[in-house]
Amino acid sequence: MFKKKIPNKNIDLGKFNSLDNLKFKADIIIDCSAEPAVEISRKKINKVIKSNLLSTFNILEKAEKDKSKIIFISSSRVYPIKRSYEKFKTFKRFKKHQTFNENLNLNGQKTIYGFTKFASENLIEEYNYSKNLNYIINRCGLISGPGQYGKVEQGLISLWMWNHMNKRKLSYIGYKGTGDQIRDVLFIDDFCRLVLKQTQNFNRFRNNLFCIGGGAKNAINLKRLTFMCEKITGNKLKISKKVKTSIYDIPYYVTSLNKINRYSNWTPKISLEKGLNEIYKWMKLNQNRIRNFF
Numbered sequence: 455m456f457k458k459k460i461p462n463k464n465i466d467l468g469k470f471n472s473l474d475n476l477k478f479k480a481d482i483i484i485d486c487s488a489e490p491a492v493e494i495s496r497k498k499i500n501k502v503i504k505s506n507l508l509s510t511f512n513i514l515e516k517a518e519k520d521k522s523k524i525i526f527i528s529s530s531r532v533y534p535i536k537r538s539y540e541k542f543k544t545f546k547r548f549k550k551h552q553t554f555n556e557n558l559n560l561n562g563q564k565t566i567y568g569f570t571k572f573a574s575e576n577l578i579e580e581y582n583y584s585k586n587l588n589y590i591i592n593r594c595g596l597i598s599g600p601g602q603y604g605k606v607e608q609g610l611i612s613l614w615m616w617n618h619m620n621k622r623k624l625s626y627i628g629y630k631g632t633g634d635q636i637r638d639v640l641f642i643d644d645f646c647r648l649v650l651k652q653t654q655n656f657n658r659f660r661n662n663l664f665c666i667g668g669g670a671k672n673a674i675n676l677k678r679l680t681f682m683c684e685k686i687t688g689n690k691l692k693i694s695k696k697v698k699t700s701i702y703d704i705p706y707y708v709t710s711l712n713k714i715n716r717y718s719n720w721t722p723k724i725s726l727e728k729g730l731n732e733i734y735k736w737m738k739l740n741q742n743r744i745r746n747f748f
């Protein structure tokens with residue numbers, strides 16, 4: 455990890471034509487530019503449209519000019535909020551995980567963040583249809599791992615671990631403060647392994663959209679995350695409750711890996727326990743350097 459130095463061109467992708475003067479040509483462009491915090495997208499619509507959607511447009515224009523292929527990092531938040539409530543209800547009734555797949559109906563409100571990712575997915579598919587641009591879309595659930603700085607708005611797993619390690623305050627927000635909300639966690643090394651495979655065997659995955667995430671095996675609710683963080687750090691916090699649920703939050707997301715498994719033998723290898731321990735090790739080792747980012 456962190457061994458290769460990647461040159462940073464410091465270009466604002468949220469400005470029209472921002473890549474026009476970039477001489478560098480790529481075989482494959484990995485589009486992961488975004489303001490990724492859902493709650494921020496509610497307040498800063500202008501910024502989010504620019505950084506998430508206009509950025510994809512700029513990348514598509516550059517890709518078309520240079521005949522590059524695109525790998526786009528999309529988000530599970532393209533699913534309507536109501537779908538998450540429906541799945542959560544069924545999960546509680548049958549005590550069996552209800553996964554989200556590529557064929558679900560996407561009609562309904564998703565948050566401005568979700569809209570921009572959905573619009574980017576659509577724009578990429580239009581460029582494929584009309585301009586022959588080749589793409590892979592990875593529609594990702596929650597991603598975590600060493601190197602991620604956590605805030606309340608984004609990076610929940612890191613935030614939970616850091617605050618346990620440093621005995622800082624935490625709250626269960628929404629859903630009556632129960633900590634019942636569920637996500638599946640994909641650890642970054644597993645995701646990088648997939649993206650590497652996709653760059654090396656692009657044609658196998660070409661012009662497809664895949665749901666990518668930790669899957670049912672790596673699904674966890676917040677209460678259990680607390681328990682695991684306590685076990686790893688040896689610290690027990692008194693977690694407060696904020697009962698009000700944001701209209702932008704969702705109670706449940708777990709990824710179906712069926713399609714990606716039909717296209718490759720990739721599957722997440724890092725368990726919750728291993729992934730959380732790796733985050734903790736990274737935090738312990740780098741705590742002075744990273745303290746200001748939390």
Ligand SMILES: NC(=O)c1ccc[n+]([C@@H]2O[C@H](COP(=O)([O-])OP(=O)(O)OC[C@H]3O[C@@H](n4cnc5c(N)ncnc54)[C@H](O)[C@@H]3O)[C@@H](O)[C@H]2O)c1
Nearest residue numbers: 466467468486487488489490505527528529594595596597
């Ligand atoms: N972290 C997750 O759980 C998760 C889940 C699903 C999808 N994603 C997607 O993965 C990608 C990376 O997200 P992340 O969580 O690592 O967040 P991040 O904030 O670490 O990464 C986003 C990157 O986009 C860059 N960026 C933002 N606006 C820009 C602009 N106008 N011009 C140029 N660069 C700009 C930022 O500098 C940053 O490097 C995003 O596209 C996000 O939507 C993340």
